[in-house]
Structure formats: structure tokens, C-alpha cells
Amino acid sequence: MEAASMIVLMMVAVASGLVAIEVKVECNVLKVQQKKTEHFPQFHILFLQPLVAAVDGQPSDAAALFEKASQSIKVKKYSEALENLNAAIETDPGLSEAYWHRASILRRFCRYEESEKSYKKLLEMKPRNSAAEKELSQLFQAQSALDSAKSLFDSGDFTKALEFIEKVVLVFSPACSNAKLLKVRLLLAAKDYSSAISETGYILKEDEDNLEALLLRGRAYYYLADHDVAIRHYQKGLRLDPEHSELKKAYFGLKNLLKKAKSADDNASKGKLRLAVEEYKTALALDPDHTAYNVHLHLGLCKVLVKLGRGKEAVTSCSGALEIDEELIEALVQRGEAKLLVEDWEGAIADLKSAAEKSPQDMNIREALMRAERSLKLSQRKDYYKILGISKTAPMSEIKRAYKKLALQWHPDKNSDNRAEAEAKFQEIASAYEILGDEEKRTKYDSGEDIDEGMGMGGGGFNPFGGGGQQYTFHFEGGFPGGGFGGFQF
Structure with missing residues (x-):
């Protein structure tokens, strides 16, 4: 404070040749005493204002404001720097360096129209400044890249859009919040959820209350099926803005999905299988793109459908799970069981x-x-039940009736016009009755065991018309209708 007093006294001496003013500071209050006021009655008014500004620590001259802005830029406090540059330009509209720095900062924030105006103002003051012209050209490139990224995003070309947005974020406008958020949206669209989480982390570090960053980061966790963390992000955003439509939609949509899935699981465990099927289908329809979670819904639905014996639907559901995770062992097992139901052995x-x-x-x-x-x-192997046209639970009496009827129908002596076909058919009928007409052989056949005689089991088969001297006798009580075949032998 003593130094300030000395400056005033020296300036007075230069101006008038007299040391006539005494400046004192008492309790932070400046006191000016004039000894010969008749020679310079307005002197204290001329010098008091800059002195007060210096005491308050708020320099009002353009150079000091510019220097303060420069210091802010060094520590990456760009918003603060921009305020000081605007104040410097207002104080001294001819300060070209302030326009240059302001243009550069505005470009970093992708405020391209404002940035362009500052560059052009600089070039008016310093025509053909090559460095400024180069930066203005880069501004146009940045603006074009951002517009291209937006257009490609809308058309669904996410990979190409990311290439353009990287130029904006990494090269031209690294502080551009809109470009960073667009990049996150592109990463979500490309299903690169881990990178989306990283990018939103940087944004929230700079602005922890950025609602869109909270929404997008929550979505990334959601699509990784980390639902608890997703809900926390949605809730924080809704505390800041309870009426934010996208946050509300995301939050309540997730809560509804979890509610439906839990109800489906509960009903499946309680044996309410048909109800569980409908709830699994409802849950899957809520967000078909949520693959990390839908894989479990597909599997749950498949298991219930297998239990219900609905093999075709079960195969489809299990295939849905395996399309998402081909290494899911339980889905492979359940699909195998479902294929058994549809006889896809x-x-x-x-x-x-x-x-x-x-x-x-x-x-x-x-x-x-x-x-x-x-x-x-x-x-x-041959289906003997099918050959005789009977069910697998048919009693012995029904087996005998079916055999007698078919043997009469296909006896070669009664099919002279198609004897070869009749002999083959007659052979099948005889083989079927040879097994099913014997209780012990039928039991073995039903259990899947091999039959020693090899009939129909790949061992050459039964042939009543073959060589080797073996004969088979077929007896029909009462003979064939029409008589003549009380018992016949081949």
C-alpha cells in the first residue's frame, strides 16, 4: 500500500512540480490530503479510481484481463478465460490477440459461428495472417465433420460417423460437449458399451450434473445388464430434473422389465408354466435389443416350453439364447431335449x-x-406298430386281428397282378407279428433292446419267400373268408 502512495506522489510531482498531496491508508480507507488545492483542485479524482481498482484486485485494463485469460487457458479453465477475453475486448476493441484467443476457445467448444466472427475480425485487423487463416480453415473442417457425423448417425452408418466425430473431438474441438455426447450415442448404437461408459465418465468429471451424460451412461450399464448401476444413474438425473422425459422413460422401462422377468421366474418355479410362458414373451418384447439380459429370458422360456412338451417352440427359444451366447451349455442341453420332442434325433x-x-x-x-x-x-428300425396300423398300447387281441386282416389283404396268392409288392408287404406284416405277437419279444422291442432274431433290426430281416429251406406257417382260426386257407405254409 505504501508503494501505491509513492506512485501517486511521484505523478503529482511530475505534473505540477510540487509534492502537494499526502495519501494515507487507515483501516483500508484511502485518505487524500491536499496542501495547496487552489493549484489542482481535481487531482485526487483523476488518480483515485485506478488506485482503488488495484486495491480491489480486479484490474480493469485490457492487458491485465488478457494476461488473466492466458493464465486460465494454461490450466484449461476455458470458460473463465472466455469471460476475461470478452471483458478485454470490451475494454480495448483493438486488442487483436484477444480476438485470436477467443476464436480458438470458441472453436474448442464447437461454437463455430461465433468463432468464425472472431477469426474474421482478427483478419480485418491483421490481413493475410497465415496462422489465423489456417485456423479458420480448420474451423470449417470441424464444422463439416460434425455435420457429416450427425447425418451419418441419422442414416445408421455408425462406423463412418465415428470416424468423423473423432476428428471433431480429438483434433478440432476437444471441449465440444455436443460432439462428445454424439460420440457416446454412436458408441451405444455400435454396442461398444464399455467405451461409452469411459467417454461419459470424462464428461461427468467435468460436469457431474450433465443430464444427458447420466442418461447415456445409465443406458450403457443397462445394456451390459448391470441394472443396479443403471438405475442409480437414472435416479440421480431425475433428482436434478424430475420431469426429464428420456430419463423417466429409461427408469420406468427398466423397472417394468425387471418386474415382468421376476414374475415369469416365480411362476415357472411354482409350476404355473403356461402363465410363465406368456410373461417371458411379454418381457422379451419390451426390448428386443437388450441381448445381455434377453439371453436369460430366452433360456427360461425354452425350459418351460420343454416341460410343456412344446418342442418346436422350445427349439426356437433355445436357438434365440444360443444366437446371443453360443457357449451357453444349458441352452444347448435344453435345445437337445426340445429336438427329442420333435424327433430330430x-x-x-x-x-x-x-x-x-x-x-x-x-x-x-x-x-x-x-x-x-x-x-x-x-x-x-421298422415301426412294427405302424406296419400293423395299431397303437403302442394295443392289447394282444387287437394285434392278432390287425395281423389277420392285413395278411389276408396282402397275401401274394390274392395279389397276382402286383405279386412282388404284395410279397414285400406280406413279409413286413409277418415280421411285425413275429415280434409283437410274442409278449417277451414285444417287451424287448418296446424298451429298445435288440431282438435276437434280427427281424427288422438290420440283420437281413424276415423273408417267408427266401431260400435256405426255412418255413413259416400262418394259422388263422376258421380259415380265410371264403374258405380254402384253413392253414397255409410256405
Whole structure:
């Protein structure tokens, strides 16, 4: 404060040749005493204002404001720097360096129209300034890149849009909040959720109350199925703005999804299978793009459909789960079970074998694989029940009636016009009755065991018309209708 007093006294001496003013500071109050006021009655008014400004620590001259802005730029406090540059320009409209710095900062914030005006003002003051002209050209490139990124985003070309937005964020306008948020939206669209979380983290570090960053970061966690963290981001945003439409939609949409999924799981565990099916389908329809969570809904639906015996639908649901996660062992097992229901034996074996390779110690999978292999083997032998046209629960009396009827129908002596076909058909009928007409053989056949005689099991088959001297006798009580065949022999 003493230094300030000395400056005033020296200036007075230069102006008048007299040391006539005494300046004192008492309790932070300036006191000016004039000894010969008749020679310079207005002197204290001329010098008091700059002195007061200096005491308050708020320099009002353009150079000091520019220097303060420069210091703010060094520590990346660009908003603060912009305020000081605006004040410097207002104080001294001819300060070209202030226009240059302001133009550069405005470009960083992608406030391109304002930035362009400052560059052009600078070039009016310093025509053909190559550095300024280069920066103005870069501004136009940045503006073009941002416009292209927006257009490509709208058209769905997310990869190309990211290339343009990277130029904006990394090169031309690194402080551009709009460009950063667009980049996050592009990352979400490209399903790069981890990168979206990182980018929004940087934004929120600078502005922890940025509502759009909270929304987008919440969505990234949501699509990673980290629902608790997603909800916390939505809730923070809604505390700042309870009526934010997108935050409300995201928050209540997630709560509804979790509610539906839990209800489906609960009903499945309680045995309310048909109700569970409808709730799983409803939950899946809420957000088909939420693959990280929908994989579990697809699997839950598949398991319930298998229990209900709805094999075709179950195959579709399990395939949906495996499209998302092809390594999901339980989905492979359940799809194998579903394929058994639709008699896709080879498909079932393929799924169960793949599951067994992934989990070789799981005996339940090995047992399911053995069932599938046995089912395939059974499917490759002749269906004697089908040949005789009877159900698998038919009593012995029905088996005999069916055999007698078909044997009469296809007896070669009664089919002279198509004897070869009749002989083949008659042979099948005889083979079927040879097994199903014997209680012990029928039991073995039903359980999937091989029959020693090899009839229909790939061992050459039964042929009443073949060589080798073996004869088969067919007896029909009362003979054939019309007489003549009380008992016949081949």
C-alpha cells in the first residue's frame, strides 16, 4: 500500500512540480490530503479510481484481463478465460490477440459461428495472417465433420460417423460437449458399451450434473445388464430434473422389465408354466435389443416350453439364447431335449454331444446324450406298430386281428397282378407279428433292446419267400373268408 502512495506522489510531482498531496491508508480507507488545492483542485479524482481498482484486485485494463485469460487457458479453465477475453475486448476493441484467443476457445467448444466472427475480425485487423487463416480453415473442417457425423448417425452408418466425430473431438474441438455426447450415442448404437461408459465418465468429471451424460451412461450399464448401476444413474438425473422425459422413460422401462422377468421366474418355479410362458414373451418384447439380459429370458422360456412338451417352440427359444451366447451349455442341453420332442434325433445328438464336450463331468448331460442316441437307433428300425396300423398300447387281441386282416389283404396268392409288392408287404406284416405277437419279444422291442432274431433290426430281416429251406406257417382260426386257407405254409 505504501508503494501505491509513492506512485501517486511521484505523478503529482511530475505534473505540477510540487509534492502537494499526502495519501494515507487507515483501516483500508484511502485518505487524500491536499496542501495547496487552489493549484489542482481535481487531482485526487483523476488518480483515485485506478488506485482503488488495484486495491480491489480486479484490474480493469485490457492487458491485465488478457494476461488473466492466458493464465486460465494454461490450466484449461476455458470458460473463465472466455469471460476475461470478452471483458478485454470490451475494454480495448483493438486488442487483436484477444480476438485470436477467443476464436480458438470458441472453436474448442464447437461454437463455430461465433468463432468464425472472431477469426474474421482478427483478419480485418491483421490481413493475410497465415496462422489465423489456417485456423479458420480448420474451423470449417470441424464444422463439416460434425455435420457429416450427425447425418451419418441419422442414416445408421455408425462406423463412418465415428470416424468423423473423432476428428471433431480429438483434433478440432476437444471441449465440444455436443460432439462428445454424439460420440457416446454412436458408441451405444455400435454396442461398444464399455467405451461409452469411459467417454461419459470424462464428461461427468467435468460436469457431474450433465443430464444427458447420466442418461447415456445409465443406458450403457443397462445394456451390459448391470441394472443396479443403471438405475442409480437414472435416479440421480431425475433428482436434478424430475420431469426429464428420456430419463423417466429409461427408469420406468427398466423397472417394468425387471418386474415382468421376476414374475415369469416365480411362476415357472411354482409350476404355473403356461402363465410363465406368456410373461417371458411379454418381457422379451419390451426390448428386443437388450441381448445381455434377453439371453436369460430366452433360456427360461425354452425350459418351460420343454416341460410343456412344446418342442418346436422350445427349439426356437433355445436357438434365440444360443444366437446371443453360443457357449451357453444349458441352452444347448435344453435345445437337445426340445429336438427329442420333435424327433430330430440327429440334431439332439449334435447339441448334447457339444454340451458334453464343454462339460465332460456332467453326468446328466451324458445320460441325455445316451437317450438321444438310443432314440436315433430306435428310429432307424421298422415301426412294427405302424406296419400293423395299431397303437403302442394295443392289447394282444387287437394285434392278432390287425395281423389277420392285413395278411389276408396282402397275401401274394390274392395279389397276382402286383405279386412282388404284395410279397414285400406280406413279409413286413409277418415280421411285425413275429415280434409283437410274442409278449417277451414285444417287451424287448418296446424298451429298445435288440431282438435276437434280427427281424427288422438290420440283420437281413424276415423273408417267408427266401431260400435256405426255412418255413413259416400262418394259422388263422376258421380259415380265410371264403374258405380254402384253413392253414397255409410256405
